[in-house]
Amino acid sequence: MRGRAAAAAVVAAIVLWPSSALAWDPFRDDGRLDSPEPERDADPAPLIAPPPGIYYVTDTYVADVVTSSGPVTTYSTTTVHESTGSYARVLDIVGTGASSAFDGSAFNGRRALGDGRAVAGTYYENYVLGAGGFVPVSVVFFQDDAELARLLAASPAPPAAIASPSAPSATTRTIAPACCAAERPVGAIVSRTPPPAKSIQPGLSLLPASASLAALEVLRGRAVSLYPRAFVEDREVPVRSWTLVAGDAGEALATTGSGSVPFRTSWRRLAPPDAAYQIVFRIEVDTPETGHRMVDAAIAVVVRSPALED
């Protein structure tokens, strides 16, 4: 009995022992088998198995891309095959116009379609593996949507945005985002079309709520306050900051300030005859409606002084 078992074990070992095949190799002469295999840049494997739902990032977020092809405007996300050592998990998959609990939390924001509805896409949360485990570091939104932007205005009944109502494409789903905005290789942006931003009308007024002025006629030495303002479709939007970028500031208290602080100054010197001081302010606006934008507001200031007539 013992001998039969030993014999079976020997036979099994012989059968299962690995050995090279003795078949003829047609590429044997070109030496390809002798050369080492090219090394691939294998993605570093995680040292610790992530919890369920969290996976290792192999494709890094680059930028939000808005492209237009005829009447179709496509909102997508570009990535680069790169591992930054971070992890990610899906937070929420949102459809066109649907709100999410994570709206406003993504560092890259969430765009809006031409009709104002938010684009579809997926929220991811990024993690880094620290000594204490997986630490969340940021939230990124991968947009994936499209619309017939030009037809929206022409059609009597505005149709809903087309394509990808909620679930992004499979290729996007296999991509995991990287951790944070600082890792965004800006140079890798291929084609970034500015969002359908609304035009901003800058203005300058002497009171916080008075009419915007294109020209100002003040007496020499008179103190005035100019409030840089911004309007979108005749509706005022908050000004984040302003900076005097050109012109004679006179006796200005400051040449830059926040939106709530006016530009205070007075002019003690007169401009040359038949001339005016051209003052230009750069106004910073950053609202969800407009995005982060800079607009310039100019005003011509005529400084006058009492004089006797002949």
Place this chain on the structure above:
Amino acid sequence: MVLTLVIAPLLFVALAGVLQLGALRVAVARVRAAADLATLVAVNDQDDAELAKSGSLRLSADAADVARQYFARELELSSSLLDGGADAIAAAADIAAYLSAPAYDTRTGARYERPTVRIAAQVPVRTPVFGALVLRPVTTVEVLSVSSPR
């Protein structure tokens, strides 16, 4: 001796007349300066509401009152030369404030391209030497001052 007695009064009268004429010119200059200063001060204030609304320079609504007040103050400094109170002279003055431009002055016919304050006044100045010389003891000086911001 006779020649001296004849010529001396004539020289005295001539000298007194010259001195009175000089004093009159000084008085006229001071009155004119008072009117000029009053108009300059009056146009050195602008309407805040109009400035905020249109950005243009419009004189303050009390420009005429300011001009009259300063005219009286400046005349007060030359009260010894005047035949009358400074306030009364200023009150009788024709002071017009053209708060916005263009404007037409009905008194002078002038057209003002900018906001303007105008003072037209008749200021009585004492000329006692002229009175002693069988002339008018009071000489009325007409003064016209126009000012606008330029």
